[in-house]
Amino acid sequence: xxxxxTAGYAPTAPAARMExxxxxxxxxxxxxxxxxxxxxxxxxxxxxxxxxxxNPSAVGRAVAGRLTGESVPLMRCHGDGQLYLADYGAHxxxxxxxxxxxxxxxxxxxxxxxxxxWGVQRVKGIAKFAGQGLFNxxxxxxxxxxxxxxxTPVVVDCGRSGGETYVDPDALVAWSTGLEVRGKRSFKASSxxxxxxxxxxxxxxxxxxxxxxxxxxxxxxxLSGAQN
Amino acid sequence: MVxxxxxxxxxxxxxxxxxxxxxxxxxxxGPGMVFDISCFGLDAAEQLSDDRYFVFYNQPASPxxxxxxxxxxxxxxxSFRVTLDRVPExxxxxxxxxxxxxxxxxxxxxxxYLRIVAGGEEVARYSFDGSEFSSERALMIGDFxxxxxxxxxxxxxxxxxxxAALLRHFGGEVEEDEPEPEPLGAAPGFAxPGFAxPGxxxxxxxxFAxPGxxxxxxxxxxxxxxxxxMPAPSAAPVAPPAPPAPHVQPPVQPPGQPPQPPPLSAGQPxxxxxxxxxxxxxxxxxxxxxxxxxxxDLVGVLDKYRAADAGERWSLQNPQLVRAxxxxxxxxxxxxxxxxxxxxxxxxxxxxxxxxxxxxxxxATGEGFPSLMxxxxxxxxxxxxxxxxxxxxELQGDAICVSSQHVLAFDxxxxxxxxxxDGHGLPGGSLFALQFSGHGTLVLTTHGxxxxxxxxxxTFADANALVAWSSGAQVLxxxxxxxxxHAYPGDTGESTQLQFxxxxxxxxxxxxxxx
Numbered sequence: 001x002x003x004x005x006t007a008g009y010a011p012t013a014p015a016a017r018m019e020x021x022x023x024x025x026x027x028x029x030x031x032x033x034x035x036x037x038x039x040x041x042x043x044x045x046x047x048x049x050x051x052x053x054x055n056p057s058a059v060g061r062a063v064a065g066r067l068t069g070e071s072v073p074l075m076r077c078h079g080d081g082q083l084y085l086a087d088y089g090a091h092x093x094x095x096x097x098x099x100x101x102x103x104x105x106x107x108x109x110x111x112x113x114x115x116x117x118w119g120v121q122r123v124k125g126i127a128k129f130a131g132q133g134l135f136n137x138x139x140x141x142x143x144x145x146x147x148x149x150x151x152t153p154v155v156v157d158c159g160r161s162g163g164e165t166y167v168d169p170d171a172l173v174a175w176s177t178g179l180e181v182r183g184k185r186s187f188k189a190s191s192x193x194x195x196x197x198x199x200x201x202x203x204x205x206x207x208x209x210x211x212x213x214x215x216x217x218x219x220x221x222x223l224s225g226a227q228n
Numbered sequence: 229m230v231x232x233x234x235x236x237x238x239x240x241x242x243x244x245x246x247x248x249x250x251x252x253x254x255x256x257x258g259p260g261m262v263f264d265i266s267c268f269g270l271d272a273a274e275q276l277s278d279d280r281y282f283v284f285y286n287q288p289a290s291p292x293x294x295x296x297x298x299x300x301x302x303x304x305x306x307s308f309r310v311t312l313d314r315v316p317e318x319x320x321x322x323x324x325x326x327x328x329x330x331x332x333x334x335x336x337x338x339x340x341y342l343r344i345v346a347g348g349e350e351v352a353r354y355s356f357d358g359s360e361f362s363s364e365r366a367l368m369i370g371d372f373x374x375x376x377x378x379x380x381x382x383x384x385x386x387x388x389x390x391x392a393a394l395l396r397h398f399g400g401e402v403e404e405d406e407p408e409p410e411p412l413g414a415a416p417g418f419a420x421p422g423f424a425x426p427g428x429x430x431x432x433x434x435x436f437a438x439p440g441x442x443x444x445x446x447x448x449x450x451x452x453x454x455x456x457x458m459p460a461p462s463a464a465p466v467a468p469p470a471p472p473a474p475h476v477q478p479p480v481q482p483p484g485q486p487p488q489p490p491p492l493s494a495g496q497p498x499x500x501x502x503x504x505x506x507x508x509x510x511x512x513x514x515x516x517x518x519x520x521x522x523x524x525d526l527v528g529v530l531d532k533y534r535a536a537d538a539g540e541r542w543s544l545q546n547p548q549l550v551r552a553x554x555x556x557x558x559x560x561x562x563x564x565x566x567x568x569x570x571x572x573x574x575x576x577x578x579x580x581x582x583x584x585x586x587x588x589x590x591x592a593t594g595e596g597f598p599s600l601m602x603x604x605x606x607x608x609x610x611x612x613x614x615x616x617x618x619x620x621x622e623l624q625g626d627a628i629c630v631s632s633q634h635v636l637a638f639d640x641x642x643x644x645x646x647x648x649x650d651g652h653g654l655p656g657g658s659l660f661a662l663q664f665s666g667h668g669t670l671v672l673t674t675h676g677x678x679x680x681x682x683x684x685x686x687t688f689a690d691a692n693a694l695v696a697w698s699s700g701a702q703v704l705x706x707x708x709x710x711x712x713x714h715a716y717p718g719d720t721g722e723s724t725q726l727q728f729x730x731x732x733x734x735x736x737x738x739x740x741x742x743x
Contacts, residue, residue, distance in 0.1 A: 003229075003347075003349060004245065004246045006347075007245060007246055007247050007346060007347035007349070008246065008247060008347070009347075010247075010346075010347030010348045010349070011347075011348060012249050012251075012309070012347075013251050013298060013301075013307075013309055013345075014519060015293075015296055015298070015309055016519065017519050029519040031518070031519060034519075093529065093533070094529065095526055095529055095530075096525060096526055096529065097526060098525055098526065100526055150614075150615045151546075151548040151549070151612065151615025152533070152546040152547065152548050152549070152615075153533050154533055154534075154535050154545045154546060154549050154570075154610065155530045155531075155533045155534045155535060156534075156535045156570060156572070156610075157534070157535075163572060163573045163574065163607070164572075165570065165571070165572045166570065166571050166572075166575075167569065167570045168568055168569050168570065171569035171570065171612070202571075210530060211570070212530070212533070213569050213570045213610065214569070214612075214615070215546070215548035215549040215569060215612030215613075215615050216548075216612060216613070216614050216615035217566060217569065217613075217614070
């Protein structure tokens with residue numbers, strides 16, 4: 001076989017803890033003592049000596065959203081080697097955090113450094129409207145986070161035009177936690193008559209920061225069990 | 229296949245590999261000798277016109293990261309990552325050199341090599357031996373240079389004098405007020421280059437002034453400024469640069485490096501060490517090279533995806549997301565319900581039914597007609613649907629028919645009507661299309677990259693893959709009833725197609741996806 005045909009897809013020497021291998025795969029360099037928490041089942045390949053601990057009890061505090069029964073199982077990856085992660089062809093973004101805080105929709109988390117501070121946040125405002133929980137992982141510290149997006153994401157700066165920015169909760173991927181969040185019902189009550197749930201609820205963001213949205217309302221997980 | 233190079237041999241890199249992301253490893257060693265391996269990014273006149281492209285132990289990466297020092301790797305004394313297609317145009321030649329730090333001459337060096345690895349596979353190797361040299365103290369090993377694309381030359385030329393002399397040779401300037409071999413002597417005091425400061429200012433190389441010569445020596449206060457809280461910064465860097473002594477003392481920490489002992493949170497008494505600190509490897513485990521913390525910051529990563537600041541009424545933010553700016557002329561936009569992912573400013577959404585007449589055309593239930601919402605106000609609406617590719621079409625008085633599930637949004641100024649095409653074999657018995665006409669923009673969704681096919685005498689399309697067609701084309705349902713002996717249940721056998729006929733200039737849009 002002509003090796004040059006496939007050479008363009010070979011891995012490159014790692015230059016950072018997390019890198020993109022193409023738009024839809026994350027390549028993570030693992031070293032002893034620098035563990036990684038990754039979405040269970042997201043590993044597509046690995047090199048070297050890597051071990052996986054599925055949903056250890058310490059992780060269980062997390063994402064088991066007891067209120068809705070939904071959960072994002074995480075696994076702890078440790079060892080020395082190179083780990084490749086993907087999530088059904090979704091776009092992958094590797095974000096280096098230097099002390100910043102981000103809040104990532106639980107279904108859009110692919111992996112993050114285990115030494116980062118993290119916890120489950122329940123988004124205020126939206127739950128009481130929609131009767132469905134929106135669970136986020138708040139992640140902060142100094143390290144890397146990989147998030148997924150169905151389609152190419154767009155980053156929107158808030159506070160640019162002075163007004164609030166409103167996001168469809170189903171398209172929301174992540175936001176910087178400095179922003180103030182509140183739920184909003186944008187349709188007039190009369191316009192809601194005779195139709196199912198549409199663009200009825202949004203999250204309003206105000207303050208300085210960014211919001212990452214995906215061009216898809218991939219909400220099957222979160223909407224299962226909802227009214228319609 | 230490894231191409232073995234001899235001294236003086238040159239080759240086109242594209243003959244060796246098609247990759248442009250290369251790993252360059254250099255092995256050179258000698259009894260009791262320490263080597264510094266550097267890469268000079270030279271201009272067309274083979275001068276170091278930009279000292280940020282002198283990649284060495286004090287400056288492990290060029291500004292845009294196309295040249296990176298990776299440190300010692302398996303078998304290699306020093307290694308680089310070179311991303312050739314990111315090297316700026318002004319850089320014409322990348323010269324890899326080795327210099328002796330301390331005692332010794334090149335003649336004492338053991339056999340060594342420079343190898344090029346692309347895509348995990350070694351493609352070229354230039355081997356050299358100390359016996360080829362005499363009393364030289366530096367060696368120009370090999371060059372990448374531009375000549376109708378990048379080429380590689382195995383140079384293998386010795387050079388009298390150390391790193392400072394080599395730097396002068398390339399037009400760099402060594403600071404006058406320092407004893408010559410100073411940088412080399414200071415080297416061990418620095419953190420290994422692998423722990424490069426992330427994206428920060430490159431640690432101001434104290435060895436030479438900018439090549440302009442006229443520029444003053446780097447202000448002593450400058451390197452201290454971007455530093456995070458530094459443990460006990462000595463007064464030395466602040467002192468005037470006149471006495472050579474302060475320069476001998478490198479700063480305790482290169483600027484930009486994360487603070488050394490991070491406060492461990494109380495809940496994690498034995499938390500893993502942060503990046504930049506290699507934990508002690510367990511017994512029996514292979515020692516892997518440390519990972520650099522990585523370059524770039526959050527803002528830099530996100531900039532790639534940042535929404536454009538200003539734009540036209542309709543602007544594609546990426547292939548899957550379109551933004552409508554309602555404030556530009558105040559005209560409302562009609563969009564498929566649920567297509568809004570984000571909006572800024574004061575936008576109101578109203579429900580818009582199909583209307584009685586249209587419902588009659590589309591069937592009593594309104595099936596096949598998309599539920600639309602009317603976006604009004606003064607703001608910007610971001611629209612997308614299931615990460616499908618978007619295809620804006622601007623109508624200038626002409627008309628287009630769109631398969632109803634492929635309409636994402638359109639200007640309210642466009643008039644539209646339902647057309648129904650009946651035919652046996654069509655999914656659901658009939659195909660609903662919306663015919664748009666007037667002046668304005670219409671955004672279609674397609675799964676994958678669409679095909680725009682001119683209508684000829686014999687143009688057929690699968691009804692399941694059809695997105696839109698120009699309304700001048702006539703649509704015929706072409707049934708080909710075929711009774712197959714081995715037909716399996718549910719086999720459609722592609723027996724129903726739509727035939728398009730029309731004058732030249734008509735077109736059909738098809739997607740590579742059959743619903």
